[in-house]
Amino acid sequence: MTQNLQFTLRIKTDNDQAIDWMVHPEEITFFRTLEVISNILPGTATTAFHYIDEDGEKITVRSDEELKAMFQMYLCDLSDEDIKRGNIPPVTIYPRVGKTPKDRNRFDLKIKTQKGSRSSAEFAQNRNVQSQSHRLSNEVAMGQPMEHSHMIRSTTNENIISQGEIGQYGHMSHDIESPLPGTLHHVSPGQSRTSPMSGQSISSPMLGQQRTSPMVGQQRVSPMGGAMHQVSPSHYSPRSQSTADNIKQILTCGKISAEDLVQDCLLGVGNGGQVYKTFHQPSQRLMAVKVIHLDVDIEVQKKILLELEILYKCNSPSIIAFYGAFFIENQISICTEFMNGGSLDRIKPIPEDVLGHMAVKMVQGLLYMWSLKILHRDIKPSNILVNTDGEVKWCDFGVSTQLVESIAVSHVGTNAYMAPERIKAENYGAPSEVWSLGVTMYELATGEFPFEELTSDTNLLNVCNSILEANPPVLPENKFSPELGDFVSKCMHKVPQQRITHPDILAHPFIQKYIHEGSGKSRNIIASWVKSNI
Numbered sequence: 001m002t003q004n005l006q007f008t009l010r011i012k013t014d015n016d017q018a019i020d021w022m023v024h025p026e027e028i029t030f031f032r033t034l035e036v037i038s039n040i041l042p043g044t045a046t047t048a049f050h051y052i053d054e055d056g057e058k059i060t061v062r063s064d065e066e067l068k069a070m071f072q073m074y075l076c077d078l079s080d081e082d083i084k085r086g087n088i089p090p091v092t093i094y095p096r097v098g099k100t101p102k103d104r105n106r107f108d109l110k111i112k113t114q115k116g117s118r119s120s121a122e123f124a125q126n127r128n129v130q131s132q133s134h135r136l137s138n139e140v141a142m143g144q145p146m147e148h149s150h151m152i153r154s155t156t157n158e159n160i161i162s163q164g165e166i167g168q169y170g171h172m173s174h175d176i177e178s179p180l181p182g183t184l185h186h187v188s189p190g191q192s193r194t195s196p197m198s199g200q201s202i203s204s205p206m207l208g209q210q211r212t213s214p215m216v217g218q219q220r221v222s223p224m225g226g227a228m229h230q231v232s233p234s235h236y237s238p239r240s241q242s243t244a245d246n247i248k249q250i251l252t253c254g255k256i257s258a259e260d261l262v263q264d265c266l267l268g269v270g271n272g273g274q275v276y277k278t279f280h281q282p283s284q285r286l287m288a289v290k291v292i293h294l295d296v297d298i299e300v301q302k303k304i305l306l307e308l309e310i311l312y313k314c315n316s317p318s319i320i321a322f323y324g325a326f327f328i329e330n331q332i333s334i335c336t337e338f339m340n341g342g343s344l345d346r347i348k349p350i351p352e353d354v355l356g357h358m359a360v361k362m363v364q365g366l367l368y369m370w371s372l373k374i375l376h377r378d379i380k381p382s383n384i385l386v387n388t389d390g391e392v393k394w395c396d397f398g399v400s401t402q403l404v405e406s407i408a409v410s411h412v413g414t415n416a417y418m419a420p421e422r423i424k425a426e427n428y429g430a431p432s433e434v435w436s437l438g439v440t441m442y443e444l445a446t447g448e449f450p451f452e453e454l455t456s457d458t459n460l461l462n463v464c465n466s467i468l469e470a471n472p473p474v475l476p477e478n479k480f481s482p483e484l485g486d487f488v489s490k491c492m493h494k495v496p497q498q499r500i501t502h503p504d505i506l507a508h509p510f511i512q513k514y515i516h517e518g519s520g521k522s523r524n525i526i527a528s529w530v531k532s533n534i
């Protein structure tokens, strides 16, 4: 309906100026819009914007679907005659800007001004930590190169400028290796989350209940694209409206403060950190908060938070949603989506027909991240999480080089899933991740690590030697399908150049076998297996 129609997207800046951007609704995506905004408003973090509907209400846009709905609404107001003549008024949008200079102190750290919430000392007591003196927040825009060349016009000075002239293109603030050529990709339609317009009900992992949104009877979507879980009916009160607003604000700005969190139980302990099931009061939702003790100075803390910021851009049903991170003295807390099925290292072996469905999600998640030029760096069963909704998601992406390095300094650990070339300190890229995926698949299928039993006594040097010296193990033919056997063997080829290439993974017969069964069926199969194993 909107084919070939060109709209003027008028982006209002806070000093009452505006920038016009000519767009075709068919071509424009939500992420592209955020990129443009972040270049118009450098130094700010915008993860959403709003427009005013015909009733004068502010409607927030945080996804492709909501963006489409906005154009649709404007289109409905136009007469055929207007359309024919191209008489189309601008669509005005108001970016939601996270950072203002007055929120920062002279160290450029965010100053917490929130009133009425639990005191930080109270929270610190809960968590056995000292009350905090510094708190950082990560609200800095990720400058990304933009690949489009729409014309943009400042409505205040009427100068026509090309988009390439707006602001400085930033660069990734960490050394991401590029496994794929080309520029950043955006979320593919197949990977976008449930449409907020779909009116579907959603389940709450914390309460196991299904309900529709109290606000609009529709599923809400987080700015990261994750479905937002609703407050339970018992929690639903007049406060719920403001709770919903808070959710938006928190997720939009990435503001999660310690005093809003109530720690529940310990979910697990990894190399250098503990993961707690935690309740986030303003949004009434459960989160997994990973707490890592890091002896690093403020500058490094700032850098880590900046580097983690890229996780806001990740929007895939196979990647754990990132809600925010903050430092309290020398501890970082990283807040992510809670997965009630836990990690796959705890529930292996997994029957092949279930594993096949999971493998599709794993591969899709990795391909998505690789397309964003992000490597996981720590692929293994404990970094794959599942839930009783049948979702499978990667967690713990090593997006922050600074964080990875700081953990390595404080907590010595060797990764037994490393590819031979990584052990030899040669190139590390997507092929090395393919290796680790192969090892992971082997372990999930058999229940055993392919090189040696991994226990706390395992000598990792011996494991590394076996990886370098021995022939990679193959799955026993009598127990597994030839497709799965071939998939693992192709991933675990010792020579990286002879491994299955990442673009070909999706086309492998093992993945194809399950991808065609449809995501609904897939989710049911995974969900019932998870339910019977937790």
Ligand SMILES: Nc1ncnc2c1ncn2[C@@H]1O[C@H](COP(=O)(O)OP(=O)(O)OP(=O)(O)O)[C@@H](O)[C@H]1O
Pocket: 267, 268, 269, 270, 271, 272, 273, 274, 275, 288, 290, 320, 336, 337, 338, 339, 340, 342, 343, 378, 382, 383, 385, 395, 396, 413
């Ligand atoms: N988002 C989450 N939801 C539910 N459980 C989680 C979540 N994140 C982590 N966990 C649980 O906490 C455990 C510890 O996680 P953590 O990332 O600290 O360590 P790990 O991955 O096991 O090891 P390492 O630190 O060596 O990578 C995980 O094994 C998993 O069971």
